[in-house]
Amino acid sequence: xxxxxxxxxxxxxxxxxxxxxxxxxxxxxxxxxxxxxxxxxxxxxxxxxxxxxxxxxxxxxxxxxxxxxxxxxxxxxxxxxxxxxxxxxxxxxxxxxxxxxxxxxxxxxxxxxxxxxxxxxxxxxxxxxxxxxxxxxxxxxxxxxxxxxxxxxxxxxxxxxxxxxxxxxxxxxxxxxxxxxxxxxxxxxxxxxxxxxxxxxxxxxxxxxxxxxxxxxxxxxxxxxxxxxxxxxxxxxxxxxxxxxxxxxxxxxxxxxxxxxxxxxxxxxxxxxxxxxxxxxxxxxxxxxxxxxxxxxxxxxxxxxxxxxxxxxxxxxxxxxxxxxxxxxxxxxxxxxxxxxxxxxxxxxxxxxxxxxxxxxxxxxxxxxxxxxxxxxxxxxxxxxxxxxxxxxxxxxxxxxxxxxxxxxxxxxxxxxxxxxxxxxx
Numbered sequence: 281x282x283x284x285x286x287x288x289x290x291x292x293x294x295x296x297x298x299x300x301x302x303x304x305x306x307x308x309x310x311x312x313x314x315x316x317x318x319x320x321x322x323x324x325x326x327x328x329x330x331x332x333x334x335x336x337x338x339x340x341x342x343x344x345x346x347x348x349x350x351x352x353x354x355x356x357x358x359x360x361x362x363x364x365x366x367x368x369x370x371x372x373x374x375x376x377x378x379x380x381x382x383x384x385x386x387x388x389x390x391x392x393x394x395x396x397x398x399x400x401x402x403x404x405x406x407x408x409x410x411x412x413x414x415x416x417x418x419x420x421x422x423x424x425x426x427x428x429x430x431x432x433x434x435x436x437x438x439x440x441x442x443x444x445x446x447x448x449x450x451x452x453x454x455x456x457x458x459x460x461x462x463x464x465x466x467x468x469x470x471x472x473x474x475x476x477x478x479x480x481x482x483x484x485x486x487x488x489x490x491x492x493x494x495x496x497x498x499x500x501x502x503x504x505x506x507x508x509x510x511x512x513x514x515x516x517x518x519x520x521x522x523x524x525x526x527x528x529x530x531x532x533x534x535x536x537x538x539x540x541x542x543x544x545x546x547x548x549x550x551x552x553x554x555x556x557x558x559x560x561x562x563x564x565x566x567x568x569x570x571x572x573x574x575x576x577x578x579x580x581x582x583x584x585x586x587x588x589x590x591x592x593x594x595x596x597x598x599x600x601x602x603x604x605x606x607x608x609x610x611x612x613x614x615x616x617x618x619x620x621x622x623x624x625x626x627x628x629x630x631x632x633x634x635x636x637x638x639x640x641x642x643x644x645x646x647x648x649x650x651x652x653x654x655x656x657x658x659x660x661x662x663x664x665x666x667x668x669x670x671x672x673x674x675x676x677x678x679x680x681x682x683x684x685x686x687x688x689x690x691x692x693x694x695x696x697x698x699x700x701x702x703x704x705x706x
Contacts, residue, residue, distance in 0.1 A: 284448040290648065294385065297366065297644055304358045313348040314637070321618045321641040328619030349623075349630040356629075356636040361471065363640050364426050368472035371649035373419035377600055378468050378499075379607040380461045381416075382431065384409040386619050393446040393628040394432045402611075412635065413457050416607040417473055421653070423606040424646035425614060425639045427467060429460040430631055442491070445626040458487040469497055479604045482506045485585060485647040495556060500588040502570070502600040507583055511550065511569055516583045520546060520571045528573060531598055541602070544573040548596045563590050570598055614642040 298315050305311045310702070320333035339345070369594030379422025380683040384400025386409045393410070400407045415427040436443055437454040455463075461484050468475055478494050478501045485491070488657045507517035550567040552558065557565045565587050574580040586597045614620035618641040623634040 293423050293648065293651070294644060297640070300366070301359055301401040301640070304362070305352075309341045309344075310348060310352050310354060313344050313352075314354075317345055317348060317377055318637055318641055321638055322644070325619075328622040329624050331699065334628055349625050349633045350627065356631075356632045358641060359415075359636050360427060360501060363636070363643055364471040364473055365467070366647070367417055367424055367426055367643050368474065370641070370643075371417060371419045371424065371650055372472070372474050373421065374474050375476050376417060376419045376467065376474050377477040377603045378426075378473070378475050379416040379418060379423075379604055380413070380464060380478065380484050381604075381607045381611075382411050382413045382457055383611045384428065391446065392626040393631055394430050394436060394449055396433055396435055398433070410652040411457070413464065414607065414611075415461075415468055416610045417468075417475075418603045418606045421650040422646045423603075423610055424643040425607075425610050426471075426473065426643070427464045428632070428635050429463060430590060430628065431455075431457055431460065444509075447629055449628070452628075456512075458484055462493055464488060465493065465497070465499075469499075475627050476500060477502065477600045477603075479600055481604065482583075491585065491587070492556075495587055500565075500592065500600070501585070502584050502588075502597050502604075504584045504601075504604070505583050505585050507581070509583065509585070511585070516569055516585075517581070519569060520581065521603075522585070523548075523571070530575065531595075539604075544571070544575060545594075545598055546571045547597065566590050566592065568594070570597060572601065602614070607610075610642065613645070614638055617645060618642045655703075 296532045297521065298318060302314075303310050305314055316337035316339070317333060320336045321328055323336055325332050325336045334340075334342035334345055337345070382401065384398075384402040384407065385408050386400065386403060387395045388408065389395070395408060395410050397406055397408050398411060399405070400409045400411065401448045403409070411431040413431055414425055416423055417426045429506055432443075432448060432452060432454065436446075436448065437452065440450070441598045461480065461512070465478060467515060476499070477580045478499050482504040485505045486509060491501065491503065507515065511519055511680060523546045526689050527546040527548075529546070530542055532542040547568055550569055552563060552565075557563060557567070566589070568584075568586040568588070570584040570586055572582045572584070572672050584597075584601055586600075611620070615622075617637045620635065620638040620642070623631070623638075625631055625634055
């Protein structure tokens with residue numbers, strides 16, 4: 281990180297943010313502890329657990345910060361609402377994208393709320409871990425996490441005593457990750473965040489009810505789906521197996537860790553569904569299938585279903601699909617920079633409190649980067665870091681639309697020109 285970024289801006293804007301949420305904490309001592317906690321999450325603390333955060337804050341023991349996360353009276357959902365309003369002001373854009381994904385938090389033991397042996401995409405294998413389903417917001421100004429839900433499996437919800445010990449509310453019923461994603465979308469729609477698009481990986485994209493919710497909400501989407509996804513009958517991989525060579529266009533979505541993220545893309549427009557895509561005789565939405573193929577490994581293909589306003593181009597769909605990786609950058613930055621995964625709390629309320637304050641810290645960093653860019657400095661915000669901790673918050677991704685596809689794949693036999701069909705995709 282560079283050493284010539286403006287600490288005066290840091291101090292003033294962080295103070296403004298902490299004052300903004302301060303009224304959510306009813307007592308002065310809680311406000312002081314909250315401020316100390318957020319400062320610690322943003323500060324040069326080697327590992328952001330209770331003892332090290334307390335030491336950084338000048339406290340003799342971590343009991344005060346533990347009380348803030350455990351027994352104190354404040355509602356993290358109110359902070360989340362304030363966070364979404366803050367992000368809307370700092371990063372909001374009419375073409376904003378909501379990104380849904382989950383991440384794992386590896387834990388020992390069996391008492392942490394929601395913990396069990398389950399697959400973690402973060403670890404790339406089955407681990408003893410907690411899983412959080414998150415929403416990130418991405419715009420031309422930047423990206424940051426804006427909502428979260430802890431996944432609580434049936435093995436937990438079917439055991440009232442275990443839930444009570446972990447302070448999981450009695451009314452918390454089992455919900456799939458897809459159902460949690462729906463809650464995140466609906467809350468985002470009720471917030472000030474300007475959202476035009478939703479994108480997610482195949483774990484969420486394969487759910488027809490999730491796609492239908494987005495359509496009913498007036499949102500465009502580009503959602504990854506498995507190769508077995510049926511599209512008006514045939515599997516999507518069989519559909520694209522018919523694509524001629526000229527249907528695949530090389531498009532880069534900006535630079536990644538290993539250079540330009542160049543892929544070959546192909547797209548085909550699907551037939552409309554009468555009861556969903558028309559209002560009277562007016563077409564309000566168009567359906568697409570997309571495929572992204574690795575340049576070096578052409579057998580590696582990712583498939584997408586998309587729904588968008590009629591004027592949308594294939595380039596727009598590719599751009600939205602290319603934003604999904606930004607939530608991965610949010611996870612990495614929030615964990616490396618703000619201690620998102622370094623908590624020691626075990627109970628359900630403590631998880632939400634720590635995660636929400638870490639998201640707030642990450643949103644502040646995203647706003648600082650956006651502010652520096654807007655001011656024309658093109659410099660990142662500087663905070664001293666211990667040498668063993670990982671790098672800068674990632675800069676906002678490119679929002680320059682790629683060149684439109686020179687030609688799109690003609691409609692295939694599965695979706696020939698003709699009148700709309702009567703029902704949707706399975």
